[in-house]
Amino acid sequence: MNRKDLFNIAETWFNKQSWKPFPFQKETWNAFLQGKHGLLNAPTGSGKTYALWIAIVLQYIKNTPDYQKKPAKGLKAIWITPLRSLSVEIKQSTERFVQEIGIPFTIGIRSGDTSQKERAAQKRNMPDLLITTPESLQLLLASKGYDKTFKNVIAVVNDEWHELIGSKRGVQMELALSRLKTISPAIRIWGISATIGNLSQAREVLLGSHADTLQNSVLVKANIKKKITVRSIIPKKMDTFPWRGHLGIHLLEDVFPIIQQSKTTLLFTNTRAQCEIWFQKLLEKYPELAGEIAMHHGSINKETRLWVEQAIRNETLKAVVCTSSLDLGVDFTPVESIIQIGGPKGIARFLQRAGRSGHQPGKESIIYFLPTHAIELIEASALQKAVKNNIVEDRIPYLNSFDVLVQYLISLAVSDGFYPKTIFPEIKSTFCFQTITEEQYVWILNFITKGSQSLNAYDEYKKVEIESDGRFKVNSRAVAMRHRLQIGTIVSDAVLTVKYLKGGFLGSIEEWFVSKLSPGDVFTFAGRNLELFRIKNMQVLVKKSKKKTAKVPSWMGGRMTFSAQMSTLLREELYSVSDQKSVNSVVIKPLSKELKALAPIFIKQRKESIVPGPDQFLIETFKSREGYHAVFYPFEGRFVHEALGSLLAYRISLLTPITFSIAFNDYGFELLSDQEIDMQQVLDNNLFTKEYLNNDLQKSLNATEMARRKFRDIAVIAGLVFTGYPNKLIKSKHLQSSSQLLFSVFNDYEPDNLLLRQAFIETFEHQLEEGRLIEALERIESQNIVWKQCKNPTPFSFPIITDRLREKLSSEKLADRIKRMTAQLEKL
Template sequence: MTISPLPHEITDWFRGRGWRIRDHQQAMFDASETGQHALLVADTGAGKTLAGFLPTLADFAPSRLAGAQPPEGLHTLYISPLKALAHDVQRNLLAPVEEIGLPLRIETRSGDTPSDRKKRQRGRPPHILLTTPESLSLLLSYPESAELFASLKRVVIDEVHAFATGKRGDLLALSLTRLQSFAPNMKRAALSATLGNPESFREWLAPWGDIDKVTMVVGEDGAPADVEILLPDGQRVPWGGHAGTWAIPQIYEEISRNQTTLIFTNTRFLAEFIFQKLWDANEDLLPIGIHHGSLSREARRKVEGAMARGELRALVATSSLDLGVDWGDIDCVVQMGAPKGSSRLLQRVGRANHRLDQSSRAILVPGNRFEFLEASAAKDAVDEGQRDGEDFRPGGLDVLAQHVMACACAGPFDEQALLAEIRSSLSYAWVEEDVWQNVLRFVATGGYSLEAYDRFRRIVRDRSGVWRLTHPDHAARHRLNAGIIVDSEMVQVRFRNGRSLGKVEERFAAALSAGDTFAFAGLSLEVERVKGLDLIVKATTKAAMIPSYGGLRLPLTAHLSARVLAMLDDRAGWGRFPDDVREWLEMQDWRSSMPAPGRLLVESFPHAQMHYTVYYTFVGWNANQSLGMLITKRMEEQGLQPLGFVANDYSLAVWGLKPVSDPAPLLSPDILADEFVEWVENSYLLRRAFREVAVISGLVERQQPGKRKTGRQVTFSTDLIYDVLRKYEPDHLLMQAAWADARARMTDIGRLGDMLDSAAEQIVHVTLDRVSPLAVPVLMTIGRESLPQGSAEDALMLEAESLAEAAMHVDRIVE
């Protein structure tokens, strides 16, 4: 097939800017011209987004139109994981569209879009619509969706690595199958800078599993990233902590030297905390902003606009600005705490300069000595071009149920035709007929145990054999409640005049009384009263507490974990570390042993009339939390009288009144069989997982016309249903979905199982007379982390003080 060249208007525009069309941009255009879908993997600053849109721009070039009117209807969908990214792309697309003179209308659509504009977009869509997976799914729930998308030529999925492997990816995969049925010739394009497993993403992108229809495009290599690890001036790398606040003076100096500095944190709590610390140090009153997902839309847009105009000297942000936002004037990126993955670090580093021919500069600020090792491992991976990422897993049944309901809202459907459509995606190719019938039964009646209740009857099969809504009101209720992201229970933070600053967790707000103070949105706020779902506040100069956000702990990737373990085992390589870190490891090696790949180190020692055991698992915080629960249960059965445990990404520390003489029976792989099942069923984990799948599937509604349920009301409703299903229908569709979540996401059970299998072959158990150097970081978190129910909290608070003294004692030995 002869490939048409790019229209001269586009090549002239590139030339006028002093640019050349890069090979991967041309390859993306060529793939579209030959009828291929395409996956582009290219470094940040390589012009990925423009590459994805080149076929669209070409279709509207005057020379191609040849005097004809531009095509009517929706031409291209752009799917972004972030609303901020969609708005940024719109701003950047307008430049070539206006300068070339293309007759293109571009609009965004998200939860922030006014309802009148959303309605108009369904009747008179723009040529390019920039949206999110959730907003696309909602569009597909309208009766006019088939007509709306019939003209669709192209879908561009940006930063595909950020969501394709999760439930948002499941929802998008289902939406893509629907779009393909409306527009059979639609072409798919996906873009990313950080894919560790591109072949898996090609398979995910391919319709009907036809991977040969997906062209793999690899971008030109950019300038290597310039990454450095910050060390304390004249001080030691801290034993414990993860905030890196010791570096505030040095970071402020960096901000003062640069035009713009972007500071990333791993949690919203830490973003507020670091912002306050920087503001305390801000003697020159430099303009410093803050950005995270709990802030109001107005606050986020204000900050984004200020950054785009170059008005801020620094911005403290979370993952809300990880992806693709193009602010080319950023001189330096600072990562507070360990990055938890090489791909995540590479993504964040790429926010600096945002140009392929210039190195992006980044500074890593480790909070403690283990985080220094993790930062070093991440830096090495970035230097070597090694990326990590999550594997794909079967699509969630709760997401499938939501999609079926969306299809029913759009109009009657034939179950076999819809099943064939659903199976055309990688995420749901596994769905057999019996699973499909269970999904239909659930959407229709709620399942066997709930079918007697009319409110769960949403669809019915009519005499002609097609499924349709039982009542039109169900469509409105679906659109009010559909979505994948189930936030923690939140309340609005408002001034007395009604202006919203954003949201904080309901449980945090419930603990506040009039007169209490807290820091939020970069302000010190004083509580005036709680009114319904609003926390009414006023600005104050009083000292403030910090809101604590749950559920946002970033997981340590298996790739980075393996690198840190290899680093510990490479004694010859310790010479490149700072003296205090090197001496810390040498002292550990002399006094005890070192963790190593394929070997589990377990240390036991007495301290303050209790007995401690530390397991160096390197499987991440989630898995270590699960293991702590299971080990303490076994210890109780063996009469070892456990008192509690703490965990971090690298290790688990358990203490009790009696010593552990042999850890092997506590770690046998069968701990993940019956004991795991019993523990999960009787813990909050499965209930929390059930709450999320019940909301996603539409069984429990958060929103009603003019009213939103509180988090407590949702929890109460889901708990009631959970208890019924657990007793009468334990194999219910949602119980299956909740178990899948509890295993794969909340407990990282796969990683934990692999570690226990290895431990069964080689455990190194070392008995010591006092705390080891490697154990100090995790033990210093005692009193800072929440303790499991039933622990001796009072005794442990006292223990924290003596452990700090032990840390100082080890420091003196090292010196």
């Protein structure tokens, strides 16, 4: 069948749906049929799934003239999704097409939610299309005879590739793809991405550094302008001294009309704790929403999450308070409005969330921005500009993740074993390991067979045996079982299940939060107030409580920071304010309505200090009963500020013996001391230089201690420590102590250990964002430093001060204290 006839099959089906294929869909079909690999970039809700699934089916039809007969057994295509919740949507879309054109294809899902019975059935008879996750694909590679499973696969599609590329899950996929390319030489590798800045690099990471593969690839960009409307919810009364303690709850009355006017509204929060609070407060204020409002986050049990997703599709819910668990790909046609509560910290995240509404070609996406404190309106203004100018973040890929490589090689050894000389060129063809040396590879091989130089006396680290023909193989059933249980790169704190005393599973919660509770304590979870009865066998046993006040769980994943692009846009918005002679005067550039609404804050800020311009770096100092405050404003995000604050405190202490407490947020950082800082001495000694940065950071932040914590994750991924069996997980404090012991051994006796070195590199590159820190220091060195000696805290410094107080005071005492502080400052 020629290409025209093949396209006719697809176009006829589109016509029956009253649709018309987009040019990007046809371009994708064409490229796939020509045998090309590629990356598809198209907006959310524009039909990306059909662009690639139809291409795969057309290729099958081309190779199989009697395509409507029952196909030969075996896997033909793999669809990788980073989130299990997307699998059902993809299954429904792919099934719909093949059923309606008369191809008896079977579509299967394999993820952490798949039952053991279904997995066994798949092993006996694989579906034609398998929708799976990176972790489940690795488990298949750890199965005996995996080469027979994958030998006839013609395509691997990596959905939401931007979600994988900047993580070790992306490295997992790079290694898996390098193996599949060898097993099935005819395979075509494709990625799908809606929101990513560095598209060319994303394609290179997907396809590897092999020149032939890259040359035989395309980058398909959809020329579709998705209409996204951003509406800011501007408080009627603007706090001159803003703080984030109320989490935006004071704007509940502005949210309710949006919920009433829309079929369905998704309210996105940045953390699970915030999600729980908003759900409770909405129900308290508007009890008529009972039965029409639900909550969705990753720690709620699977059954509840699936029920919520289906209820949205069925239009039986008016509102869902959620987290990033509903960020991606799920097609909710009834959703008309999105409310983003608080700054999303990144442009891509904001656009993804906006795309949950109007999730159909040609439909408008509407997103409301609700600030949790006034200064977040600057972020809203920056996001408006990002949407208008199509600005999206780059995703930075990992390099030389040796812990993932160790796990991958043991997976291959667990299945059929491997020959090192065969696998090395495959590994080197990946983007992540393009610079790996033979010496490093030999070290890795020694590590999995002998347990590295300092562990070779212990048999438990000798996992892989070298057989007489040179094959590397795991022959121990116990080693194989433990390895399969621990495949994956997402390392989190130990998770405990939450259950009612009388039965009934509610979800899961992190051990570090529960460890702070005592029996009788009440906490909020899954929209209910629960009283802790006891903790037993990794289960948190609870009963319902009628108490009004309760602790809100916090999750370790709740600490987010600005992306680099978001920081740049925020500074540009702020600089546009500094260009005005006064906020209410005739302006050079018109201000956004968000910035105009902040006029009272900017007027007060100028009265006490300045609003910095593009060539200015602002430092404010003032004295209070707490001591001497010095506040610095790089506007670079909390991770950079944490590092910069510690660096500056260390450098000042070299000039004068002085101790500080450090506080920071996304806008700046504060050094607080009981003695006055000689700021002129700080300026004269050029303490913002990037010279000796790495050395000073190591001393200022105790980088060894940070690397020690980072090493825990590396040790888990590399299988150095075992996290436990499903119903008997090892407590996080035991994991930490085991990994710390190994870290100390390597640090003292094997300093060139690749996993140890990786811990330090990841600490600097990913946790401290050393690259961004250098750029920030370079920018500060080129600016005029403006030091303002203030009498009182300014509107810019107030959120940083109150964040520090949060650590010391309960929420009620904090609110009272801030109310008094605000009243005093308003009088001045």
